Amino acid sequence: MKIIRPLIASFVLLTAVTGVVYPLVVTGVGKVAFSHQVNGSLIEKDGKVLGSTLIGQHFSDPKHFWGRPSGAGTFEYNGLASGGSNQGPTNPALKAAIEDRIKALHDADPENTAAIPVDLVTASGSGLDPEISPAAANYQLQRVAKARGLKTEQVRDLIAQHTQEPQLGLFGEARVNVLELNLALDQLH
Structure with missing residues (x-):
């Protein structure tokens, strides 16, 4: 004791x-x-939560920039189902998903013949990425400007304003938060 x-x-x-x-x-x-x-890094407007800067959202309207595809299960961008598909590069299901995403991008903007940035057709490890590369944003620039009746320079400037550089100039890559960019676009009208 x-x-x-x-x-x-x-x-x-x-x-x-x-x-x-x-x-x-x-x-x-x-x-x-x-x-x-x-x-939760929430974005609110008029007391209503619009989303979080940390979790991606599904956008399919041609007037909006589209984010990185979600790999978070049946319900896209579901934080409870966070995780990649775990499909390897030789998996036929992954190949089919990428082909479907490429087709959707071409269908939304048939005049765009530029190379599609990889982050617009592949999901991340978490399946919840809220950001895309500046190249992915610029790839969508013509479609968004045309759908909104804006000059491409206006939209290009908006992309530049919302591009975040690597942390401390060293860590990570330049990125654009899709939700913040789309909300800024919505405020132009």
Whole structure:
């Protein structure tokens, strides 16, 4: 009993500190210092949540930029089903999916003969990417400008304004958040 009592006391104390106190402190600091991120990086307009800058959304209207395809199961961009398809490059289902995506892009903009950026036809590892490459945004530029009756320079400038450079100039690649870009487009009208 001499040994067990200090062990139980240590266990209870460490459980309280690491399981209750520490998480509450970290959550409190996060809420104060990084409230936007802690609350899901949500984009709101007139008190209504439009989406998150962290999770992609499905856009199929020619007036909007389309994001990277979702690999998140039956319900696209479902955070609960996050994950890639795990289909290898020789899988016929992956090949068929890519061909369908290429056809959809050509059907939406038959005049566009440019090479299609890979991020417009392949899903990411998470299946939830909210961003596309500047090349993917520029590939869609003519379709979006024509569908909205805008000058291509207006849309090109909007893409440039919403292009995020690599973090610290070193990490990652340049990217464009599709939801933010589409919301900026919607505000032009």
